[in-house]
Amino acid sequence: MSGIGIDVCKKHLDVAVFQGPARQFNNTAAGHCKLVRWLNTLPVKQVVLEATGGYELAALDALHQAALPVARANAQRARSLANTLGRAKTDRLDAAMLAYMAEKIDLHPYVPLEPWQRRLGEYVRARQQVIELLKMAKQQLLPVADKPLRKMLQGNIKQLVRSVARLDVLIAEQLKTLLIEHPHLAILKTLKGVGPVLLAVLMCRLPELGTLGGKQIARLVGVAPLSNDSGSVRGKRGIKGGRADIRQTLYMAAMSAARHEPRLRDFYRSLRARGKEGKVALVAVMRKMLVILNARVRDERAAMRPA
Structure with missing residues (x-):
């Protein structure tokens, strides 16, 4: 089984097999068909594409429809891996780096949008x-x-x-x-701080909501704290990666929720009373807010499911 990496640009797809051959296909419907036919001749472990502002969507959909295991990598995470591996930046090298990622890291499977x-x-x-x-x-x-x-x-x-x-x-x-x-999504409005903007962003940018665990959804959005320890030194935790547009909207919503939603307001105040910085406490509110919304959608789906 081999990891497959695909570097996407407007016109072409540069495809690399981990420690194997590389090919190039047109980023068109006909090119996607040729890509799928070629991949079906290989023992594919996982196909990884980097998020490139929308140019990757048609290829992702074609691969998903062909029942190939495909994932979309966060651009920042992919670049960090390339820097760690000491890779220069060309389309072919980027594809090889993504193939390495596909081989070594199990990413969250791509979920196509309705x-x-x-x-x-x-x-x-x-x-x-x-x-x-x-x-x-x-x-x-x-x-x-x-x-x-x-x-x-x-x-x-x-x-x-x-x-x-x-x-x-x-x-x-x-x-x-x-x-x-989609009445199960109406449950999102029951949490104070969730206005029309956040509601729309969650509905169109987070189809995984309600289908993953709390820790998984937090990592997917990029609000899970990442350790920064070395030996006996305990570094400052931070967040990065994930879906930045969701995170930005969630930040504004969390500011409102920390004032008006009793459960989150008490949580925020307890963190501040323990000496946490305001921004750190607010990020914690973001994470808790997302986990609550994820659980409510999950439970609402279960309640609406026929017995």
């Missing part, structure tokens, strides 16, 4: 992008003294604000329909 999750995800991504543009536009305005230029830039900010508001309405309309079609 059509409704893909559609909602496009709106969520568009909102996140407009928010980033709005932040940059506000920063751009700060040093400007010329009145005509300020007026023009303020008009740009107003347009971006209107775009965010319009996207919020469109996302809310989708959520209203989707929660009727």
